[in-house]
Amino acid sequence: MSEYQHFEFQVLERPLSREEQEQLRGRLSTRARITATSFTNTYQWGNFRGEPRRMIERYLDAHPYVTNWGTHRLMLRLPMQRLPLRTVQPHCLDDHVDAWNTRTPSVLDLTSEDEGGDWAEGADDSLTALIDVRDRTRRG
Numbered sequence: 001m002s003e004y005q006h007f008e009f010q011v012l013e014r015p016l017s018r019e020e021q022e023q024l025r026g027r028l029s030t031r032a033r034i035t036a037t038s039f040t041n042t043y044q045w046g047n048f049r050g051e052p053r054r055m056i057e058r059y060l061d062a063h064p065y066v067t068n069w070g071t072h073r074l075m076l077r078l079p080m081q082r083l084p085l086r087t088v089q090p091h092c093l094d095d096h097v098d099a100w101n102t103r104t105p106s107v108l109d110l111t112s113e114d115e116g117g118d119w120a121e122g123a124d125d126s127l128t129a130l131i132d133v134r135d136r137t138r139r140g
Helices: 018-028 052-058 085-091 127-139
Strands: 005-010 038-043 062-067 071-079 097-101 105-113
Touching: 005 052, 052 062, 052 071, 052 105, 062 127, 071 127, 085 097, 085 105
Parallel strands: none
Antiparallel strands: 005 038, 005 062, 062 071, 071 105, 097 105
């Protein structure tokens, strides 16, 4: 079986400017589908040049990452007042749950590793279902 990695990012608070879209394209990927509200790329060879943590901190609001070897990652950017770091830190577990503050938002990073789990090709459309989690947390 070949390698499969799916990177997706969504912008929910405000659209990316044309300049921001060009920055993402120039710095990260010539093959990605980049719009004012999303950045999506799938790899079956090679690897993504970007750093998802920095992309969430600077440009984007939600990021799921899915691989065929069992890694699932979800990063969400939320207003600090809705996700105080002191509330999340007691629940941080090694490489599975992390949270940090940036200048204005907080970021929640959830990772699951399930090497023995089943993986269904086409399961890369999961972000739409996860946006509701972010919206509910954002609303309190």
